[in-house]
Structure formats: C-alpha cells, structure tokens
Amino acid sequence: MVERKSASLAEAYSQALVELGERDPTVVALDADTSGARAGAAFEKRFPDRFWDLGMMESTLMTIASGLALGGRTVYASTIAVFAAGAAYDAVRQSVCYNRANVKIVATHGGLLVGGDGATRQMLEDIALMRSLPGMTVIVPGDAPTARTAVLDIASFDGPAYVRLTRENLPVLTDGTFTLGHAAQLREGSDLTIVAIGAMLARALDVAEELHQAGVEARVLDFASIKPADEKTLIQAARDTGAILTMEEHNVLTGLGTLVASATATTQPVPVRQVGVPDLFGESGDPWKLLDHYGLSQKHALDEAWGLLKLRGKVS
Amino acid sequence: MSESGVPPATVAELQTAARQIRQDVIRMTYHAGSGHPGGNLSVADLITALVFHELRLDPEHPDWPDRDRLVLSKGHAAPALYSALAHRGFFDPSSLLTLREIGSPLQGIVDRRKLPGVEASTGGPGQGLGMAVGIALDARLAKRPSRVYAIVGDGECESGLTWEALLAGGRYGLDNLVVFVDRNDPDPDRGTGNRMGLEPLADKLRAFRYDTLEIDGHQFPAIFEGLARARATKGRPSAIIARTVKGKGVSFMENQDAWHARPPNREEAERALAELGGRP
Numbered sequence: 046m047v048e049r050k051s052a053s054l055a056e057a058y059s060q061a062l063v064e065l066g067e068r069d070p071t072v073v074a075l076d077a078d079t080s081g082a083r084a085g086a087a088f089e090k091r092f093p094d095r096f097w098d099l100g101m102m103e104s105t106l107m108t109i110a111s112g113l114a115l116g117g118r119t120v121y122a123s124t125i126a127v128f129a130a131g132a133a134y135d136a137v138r139q140s141v142c143y144n145r146a147n148v149k150i151v152a153t154h155g156g157l158l159v160g161g162d163g164a165t166r167q168m169l170e171d172i173a174l175m176r177s178l179p180g181m182t183v184i185v186p187g188d189a190p191t192a193r194t195a196v197l198d199i200a201s202f203d204g205p206a207y208v209r210l211t212r213e214n215l216p217v218l219t220d221g222t223f224t225l226g227h228a229a230q231l232r233e234g235s236d237l238t239i240v241a242i243g244a245m246l247a248r249a250l251d252v253a254e255e256l257h258q259a260g261v262e263a264r265v266l267d268f269a270s271i272k273p274a275d276e277k278t279l280i281q282a283a284r285d286t287g288a289i290l291t292m293e294e295h296n297v298l299t300g301l302g303t304l305v306a307s308a309t310a311t312t313q314p315v316p317v318r319q320v321g322v323p324d325l326f327g328e329s330g331d332p333w334k335l336l337d338h339y340g341l342s343q344k345h346a347l348d349e350a351w352g353l354l355k356l357r358g359k360v361s
Numbered sequence: 362m363s364e365s366g367v368p369p370a371t372v373a374e375l376q377t378a379a380r381q382i383r384q385d386v387i388r389m390t391y392h393a394g395s396g397h398p399g400g401n402l403s404v405a406d407l408i409t410a411l412v413f414h415e416l417r418l419d420p421e422h423p424d425w426p427d428r429d430r431l432v433l434s435k436g437h438a439a440p441a442l443y444s445a446l447a448h449r450g451f452f453d454p455s456s457l458l459t460l461r462e463i464g465s466p467l468q469g470i471v472d473r474r475k476l477p478g479v480e481a482s483t484g485g486p487g488q489g490l491g492m493a494v495g496i497a498l499d500a501r502l503a504k505r506p507s508r509v510y511a512i513v514g515d516g517e518c519e520s521g522l523t524w525e526a527l528l529a530g531g532r533y534g535l536d537n538l539v540v541f542v543d544r545n546d547p548d549p550d551r552g553t554g555n556r557m558g559l560e561p562l563a564d565k566l567r568a569f570r571y572d573t574l575e576i577d578g579h580q581f582p583a584i585f586e587g588l589a590r591a592r593a594t595k596g597r598p599s600a601i602i603a604r605t606v607k608g609k610g611v612s613f614m615e616n617q618d619a620w621h622a623r624p625p626n627r628e629e630a631e632r633a634l635a636e637l638g639g640r641p
C-alpha cells in the first residue's frame with residue numbers, strides 16, 4: 046500500500062469559508078452546535094457579525110439559512126450529516142430546495158467513519174435523500190484539496206448544494222482540480238473501471254494497484270460530483286472496459302452504485318458490482334475497522350473486482 | 362426517616378451505588394476511547410435514585426408489562442445507565458468494558474433492541490421525550506400502573522421536538538409522566554448546546570401545564586421529595602429541573618466544557634478514579 050499524507054476535510058472547509066468571506070461580503074455562515082467541532086469557528090472569529098451558531102436546532106438552521114439567502118446572500122450552513130440531511134430533511138426540502146434558496150449545506154461526519162457514537166450518528170442515506178431533491182447539487186469529496194475546491198466552487202452559482210465531508214482525515218490523492226459535473230480519472234486502465242467516492246477513493250486506488258501487480262489495469266474515476274453526474278465519462282468507461290465496480294460509504298440500495306448502474310443501463314449496459322454498506326444501520330466501533338466489518342475492505346473490493354473480470358472472461 | 366421518607370441508611374447505600382457508577386463511567390469511556398464523561402457524571406445520582414430505588418423493575422423479567430419505564434432521552438448518558446442496569450442485575454457488569462466495541466450490546470448511544478433494560482433507542486434531541494409521552498399514553502390507555510420517567514438534557518431543550526413533546530404531555534394531562542431536566546449547563550454563554558438561554562425554564566414548563574419543581578440533582582433526599590410529589594400529582598405531568606454539575610465528582614472535569622465529549626486518557630482516568638475512591 047502506498048504511504049500518503051492525510052488531511053482534514055472539515056479543516057479545508059473551515060479555511061475555504063474564510064477565503065470566501067474575504068472575497069465576497071454577502072457570504073454568511075451558520076452552524077448548529079456540533080459539540081466543539083464547529084467548522085465555522087475560524088469564520089466566526091474573522092467575521093463575527095456574519096456568523097450565527099444556532100445551537101441544536103438543525104431544522105431551524107435550514108429555515109433561517111433560507112431566509113438569509115432569499116435576501117440575496119450566499120449562505121453556508123454546516124452541521125453533522127445525520128442532522129443536516131436527516132433531522133432537517135423537510136426544512137432542506139421545503140425552505141431550501143423548493144424555495145431554491147442559495148444555501149450551501151456542508152455536512153460534516155458523513156458515513157460509518159463517525160465510529161464510536163454508532164448508528165444514530167452514522168449517515169448512510171444522505172446521497173439518496175439529497176440527490177432526490179430537485180435543484181440540489183451533491184458533492185462527496187474524496188480528499189481535503191477536493192473539499193476545498195468544491196466549497197469554493199459552489200459559491201459561483203445561485204442555488205442549493207450539499208457537500209458531504211468525513212470526520213476522519215483522509216489521504217491526499219489529488220491537487221484539488223475538481224470540476225462540478227466532471228468525473229476525474231485518477232488512473233488509466235482498460236480491463237475494468239472502479240468508480241469511487243469519499244473515503245473509498247483511496248481504497249479504490251489501492252485495489253487498482255494490487256490488480257496492476259497481477260497484470261490487470263483498472264481505470265479509477267473520482268465521482269465526487271454526484272449531482273450533476275458525469276454520465277458521458279461513465280458510458281465511455283463502460284464502453285472501454287466492459288465492467289464497473291463502485292465503492293461508497295453509503296447504503297448500496299440508493300447510492301453511487303445504483304446511480305452508475307442506471308446511468309449506463311440506457312446506452313451501454315455492463316455488469317456493475319457494488320462495494321458499499323449493505324441495507325443495515327451502522328453500529329459503534331473503531332472507524333476504520335467498521336469499514337472492514339461492513340464489507341468495505343480492500344480485500345472484499347478486490348474479490349468483487351476478480352469476480353467481474355471472470356464474468357467478462359478476462360481472467361479464468 | 363428523612364422528609365422524603367427515605368431512610369438515611371438507604372441514602373448512604375445509594376451514594377455508594379452512585380460512586381460505583383461514576384467510577385464505571387470513567388473506566389468505560391477511558392477504555393472505549395470516546396464518550397461523554399461530563400453529561401454522564403451529572404446524571405449519575407438521578408439514574409441511581411431511579412434505577413435502584415424508585416422504579417418498579419424486575420431484572421429477571423425485563424419486559425414485565427407493568428414495570429416502570431426510564432427513557433434516557435439524552436441517550437449519550439448511556440454508560441451511566443449501563444452501569445446502573447448491570448449493578449441492578451440486568452446483565453453481568455464484567456461486560457461494561459465492551460462499551461462501543463463492534464458487536465457489543467453496549468452501543469455508544471442507548472439501543473433498546475440490543476440491551477434488556479433499555480426502554481427506547483434515543484439520541485436525536487427531543488425524540489426520547491416524545492417516545493416517553495407515547496409510552497405514558499399507552500400505559501394509561503391499557504390501565505397499567507406503570508410510571509414513565511424521562512431524562513432530558515438542557516441542551517436538548519433547544520430542540521423544537523422537545524417542546525412539541527412537552528406540549529403533548531401537558532395537553533394529555535399525563536400524570537404518569539415525570540420529566541427530569543438535567544440542568545448542567547446553566548450559562549448560555551458557555552456549555553454545550555445551550556446557546557439560546559432557557560431561563561426562566563420553570564415558568565416555561567409551568568406554562569406547558571407541568572407541575573414543576575427545581576431541586577439539587579445531587580441530593581438524594583431532594584430527588585425523593587420531588588418523586589414523592591410527582592406521585593401525588595394528579596391530572597398533569599410533572600417536571601423536575603435537577604440542578605446538576607457537569608462532570609460532578611471529578612474535580613478537574615466539573616463545569617469544564619472540554620469534558621463534554623472527550624474521554625480521559627490513562628493518567629486522567631487514574632486521577633479521576635482516585636478522587637472517586639476506586640481502583641484503576
């Protein structure tokens with residue numbers, strides 16, 4: 046496995062937010078109490094009168110954010126993913142999306158990697174919930190540089206966005222050249238395509254490296270831009286490689302895997318296999334061990350990759 | 362007998378039990394490497410009073426229909442409840458150190474489907490209280506003698522759901538419902554989840570039709586007086602604002618926000634246990 050430097054996505058957000066504040070006086074920010082881990086703390090320090098900490102009122106966070114946005118501001122609202130997309134869902138749906146308010150929701154603590162707090166804090170359905178909302182942009186960065194670029198980019202359009210971050214530091218894999226609506230190719234290959242998001246992106250690259258050692262070349266796509274989705278690149282990958290493996294820290298019924306399968310089915314159907322969380326709630330545990338426990342291990346991904354290659358007759 | 366009708370010998374026993382719970386909270390959060398020491402230490406006396414004295418429970422038959430219910434709406438006080446349930450005989454205390462481990466029924470936040478004695482899987486602020494209202498309605502409808510005790514955090518009272526549930530409990534005149542507020546963060550400029558300032562909290566609860574009392578949440582006689590008054594109240598629910606100290610019992614954790622959600626390291630755990638009269 047390659048040694049890589051790790052960095053915090055929440056910290057990248059925190060710094061990008063201050064940058065935005067410097068650039069644009071209409072940018073304001075709100076947090077709902079995230080127990081000392083408040084992403085907006087640096088912004089609050091720099092722009093105290095453009096920041097509000099609403100406490101544990103996640104639905105009200107979204108309604109107030111919307112009101113601020115309707116007045117012409119660019120509003121960044123941040124809280125823990127399970128509350129941003131779950132507890133506050135109806136407020137996001139109605140006050141933010143139906144109103145088409147210019148609210149950028151930055152959700153910290155996505156996925157199983159929350160660890161010890163267990164199921165009630167581990168958001169595994171947010172891609173489904175947020176992607177289903179008309180007008181919503183959805184981004185799941187796979188590293189801190191991408192998180193930074195994404196947070197800056199979404200300020201450039203008028204409309205809602207949801208960015209899912211991870212609590213654990215993640216390996217730095219890119220230089221942050223993220224483009225909305227574009228799937229970045231991190232590795233070339235023509236035997237198989239691996240499409241991955243978030244914490245699974247590093248694992249995808251590790252799987253591709255292992256396959257390379259065995260003489261198989263896998264293409265790796267960073268699918269941080271979930272919505273809008275880069276269907277063209279997916280269909281091209283299906284055509285070039287004939288099989289796709291998806292890797293995500295989300296319920297497999299409603300996440301990246303189903304997106305990829307439905308996007309390719311219409312024009313270039315190929316076998317798609319998913320590595321992700323089965324239709325289960327999470328539980329308490331060491332964050333990285335939980336990933337393995339729920340079938341998101343590198344080994345399991347590798348088994349699925351070999352399964353696909355056999356299916357396509359590329360190995361015997 | 363004290364005024365509360367609880368003999369001094371019992372009070373002494375309960376103090377010992379509460380000390381045991383506080384020691385367990387330290388050991389468990391240290392061992393798990395995560396958790397919420399501050400808000401567990403603040404409710405240790407309330408949980409002790411309820412689990413060891415007030416509640417009619419049968420550890421041999423945890424689903425006995427007529428039992429009283431404790432709904433821990435501030436579900437992150439799980440370690441304190443687990444310790445109380447274990448020492449009350451619901452399960453073997455030797456499993457306490459599995460807190461937050463994969464496969465353990467001792468989830469970081471209470472889970473009723475994993476551990477007997479836990480009445481409701483809570484965690485989302487105000488949701489446990491709403492469930493408690495439902496449980497109390499159900500008991501009344503079924504003419505069961507069960508009484509329902511909910512413990513909510515003061516930060517939790519920022520959530521609109523809490524007030525919706527309180528409204529319902531008052532509207533339905535649930536005199537089998539007692540709501541404890543663990544008032545451990547009275548300062549709106551500090552503390553976790555109390556940015557909006559709740560005072561005058563007692564007036565608010567009275568306006569929501571609760572028979573409301575403020576007590577020292579670390580004094581057993583005061584807790585039992587409150588419980589006795591609640592039992593005697595007819596036609597409406599009771600609210601007991603328990604003034605407590607976050608981190609109570611460990612000098613360097615008391616009233617320190619930093620200990621809301623940070624576990625002690627080895628040296629801190631040893632110091633805390635020494636203060637609590639326990640062995641590491």
Ligand SMILES: Cc1ncc(C[n+]2csc(CCOP(=O)(O)OP(=O)(O)O)c2C)c(N)n1
Nearest residue numbers: 078080101128400486514515516517553554
């Ligand atoms: C909807 C929601 N927002 C944020 C959190 C994160 N959180 C966990 S405990 C807590 C503080 C709760 O304060 P309080 O109810 O007073 O508990 P205590 O201070 O007694 O531990 C917060 C903000 C949460 N659990 N749920």
